[in-house]
Amino acid sequence: MLDIILMIIIIVSAILALIQKDLLKAAILTGFSGGALAVLFQILLAPDVALTQAIVGAAIVPVFIALAVKKTQRGDA
Amino acid sequence: MAETQLAVLFTSIALVVIGLYAAIFVDNIIKKIIGISFIEEGANLFIVGIGYKAGGIVPILLPDMDPTWFASNASYPLPYGLVLTSIVIGASTLAVMLALVMVLYRKYGTLSTSVMLADTSKQEEYDE
């Protein structure tokens, strides 16, 4: 049951990230999607992939995007 | 538990489709890049889904396990190894793209793709 919930979280947060007006919120929602994907990898019996994805998808990618947003502009214009 | 695998494949294809949609139709360049990262995540999830064995165990051979029992119950580890590489490549590609965006923002002052990445061949063709 947990896996289905995770998949729903992944897809919904992906869609929400793309319809945000605020790019910082979009970055955080990308992190949500990546983190849920990491937990899903753990359920799919791939602990090593889950560790990497947890670092990359839930921390590095949102931080990169947030940095880029900070250096450019926050609103979606 | 074969439904899990089916649901995983469905999710991965949904991620790819969402990403492709964002890459074509969204004008903001950072959102476009976020969409591209979703395509990569979808492809990774698909490959992990291939290796998954319903009701199996994690593919780590402990000393007290019988190898034949392990071979018939563990999930297939080759795709997992591939995905590790693929995740790291995706992150580095994303970093390079965002760096280029930051440089270009200083020049154009906007994140709109239709301004930033428009046709440049006419401007440079004959400047007096």
Added chain:
Amino acid sequence: MKLYDQIFYVVKKFKELFSPGPVTNADVSGSITAEIFLIVSLVIASLLLRHVSILLAGLVTFILAIVLISNIPLIPKFKIEQEDSLEKMLFYAIIVLGLIVVFLYWGGTLV
């Protein structure tokens, strides 16, 4: 006389294609070569359909020749579609991806 007018019109169109800047003989003759080359090569390439069906090849070649010749100048129209903006490149890339997948899924076992 009508065809002559049309060819004259083609040369005028090429002037717009190269603006701003001077238009030399070499540029215009190059563009006319490109025009003729495009028409002839597309028609010859469509002849390859005879390996599928001879009737289809004849029909397609005939229609293609008429459509192409009656629509000169082609190169300015053609060049607008091949420009450097990301939107057009992405659009064509995704269209081609769709076409390949559809072509293979439904036609893969026929050939």
Added chain:
Amino acid sequence: MNELIPLMVIVPMMAALLISAFSKFDKVIRIFAFVVAICLPIIPLASNYGLHFFGGYQPIVDNVTNIVYHPAITYSFSFLQQIFIAVIGILTFLVVFIYLTKYKKVSGPYLFLLFMGTASVTALILTDDIFHMFVFFEILALAQVGIVAASSIDYSYEMALKYMILGSIGSPIMLLGIGFLLAMTGTVNVTDIVAIIRGGLLDITSPVFLLSLGLIFFGWLYASGLPPFHTIKSGIYSKAEPHGAALLQSFTVISMISIVIIMFRIYSVLPIFEVLIVLFSVIAMILGVSLALTQTDFRRMIGFLAVGELGFIGLGIGLGTQFAITAGLFQALNEIVITALLFIGFGAIVNATNEVDTRKLGGLLAYHPKVGIMLLIGGLAMAGVPPLSGFQSKLMLVQASLSCGYPELSILTIMVSIATFVVFVKTFYSMFLRPKPHDLEVVDKDVPRAMVFAMAVLLLIIIAFGLFPDIVTNGISSYVGGMLQ
């Protein structure tokens, strides 16, 4: 001496890492880069043919079914790989040499990108593992983007970002295709996949197999710059520094042939595979040459010509007979050398005049006669004039398409060659022969010696291949014969 096989990849890669780490010591990395660049063409020529298994995992024979499995990443090295790696080594040496002599202060990251690109194409052509291919395909894309972005030409960042975005759509699609293939066969080793398909263990008419072909094919289109990616490919050539562009086009050609050889081995059981390749090659030839005819920027023009020439390679491979594939691969080898010569030669002109618009140039033959003559011979070789190397490979292609029963394709091939000739003569006339415009100032009267030297070396290779094609075609032909069995 099979230990030399992995060294072909390891040496440029280690050199790249060391150079970027110690980029503060200018004098030392200058000498180091030069020495490594000299080693690159020597290693493949000194090595013996054979296989190399990473980690020493030998192939396992299944006693019940008598099928051989390859657990290790395998590199196979034979005549085809040898000649291509040697040519790319020579080209890298020339490019690094031009770069080192051009600038007073060398940049470590730029040399890193050049060596990294060379390492990844070497790995691409050596590997027998479809995922290994994907990894180096991605590294190659990053290196190409870096080479483009490092140039000081206007709008180079924009072009690099466009290439990167298109690439990050193309490569996950290719990864999905590899995933489909992995799901069906359970292995990523090409030899094993081919054995499974030949053994009838796989339903080749199943939609999954067909879809995997479609997705990998799309990735290949991106890697090789065939339509719909011809505009971006010609764009990045025109936005890179001339010596960088000479190396970029060789990366494109080698990644094209190495991926298509792997695809051919897996998918040649499907007749539609060859139809697809011929279709896209014909479109590439027509579009590339007809767009090259209308360009006024000569770097962009050569970019489109290079894309058009790629169509010839694809045509040879799509026809699918031993003679045709040999012709296609020989054409690939010639194209690497000829296009590199043209890019370096036109780069010398940019160096001397700071002008890229053919309408503003003229009368350069009086200033740079050596460059002019060498460019003329290079252009004639690209158009296929005897006795140069382009003639030999194009003649082989025409014969191959005639003997396969497609006279239309041979007519098209000849027409495209003639149009290429027109493009080249038009540009040569407006740059070198017509009277010099009054407002044109020839800034720097000297062409760098290194560029003239590089062009002379490439010209020697062109003439040698043109006069004695047998030294290459015999070896390639026997490789192709082994592949088709």
